[in-house]
Amino acid sequence: PNVVVTARLWVKDARFADFEAFEARAFQIMARHGAEIVRIEQDHAQVLRDGPHENETHVLRFPSREAFDAYRVDPELLEMSNLRAACILRTEVSLRQE
Numbered sequence: 001p002n003v004v005v006t007a008r009l010w011v012k013d014a015r016f017a018d019f020e021a022f023e024a025r026a027f028q029i030m031a032r033h034g035a036e037i038v039r040i041e042q043d044h045a046q047v048l049r050d051g052p053h054e055n056e057t058h059v060l061r062f063p064s065r066e067a068f069d070a071y072r073v074d075p076e077l078l079e080m081s082n083l084r085a086a087c088i089l090r091t092e093v094s095l096r097q098e
Contacts, residue, residue, distance in 0.1 A: 002098040018087035033071040
């Protein structure tokens with residue numbers, strides 16, 4: 001069964017360009033694992049303890065849980081961990097089968 005992934009991402013203030021670069025590369029890697037973007041919602045800025053942040057919600061569909069797990073350990077994605085840490089403050093991920 002397909003797996004629908006909802007990822008809510010909080011982007012660090014002033015790091016949106018870095019986030020867009022990370023996001024573009026991550027979407028390319030996801031595509032190699034059979035994922036498709038269902039929708040992207042740009043939410044309003046939130047003020048958290050350390051300042052203002054934009055947040056986005058990504059809804060993605062992977063062909064299986066195995067495909068999602070393979071994406072998460074893809075060496076190219078793991079190589080981007082420093083870029084991810086530089087631009088993303090927090091992430092919440094939920095999965096459901098379709």
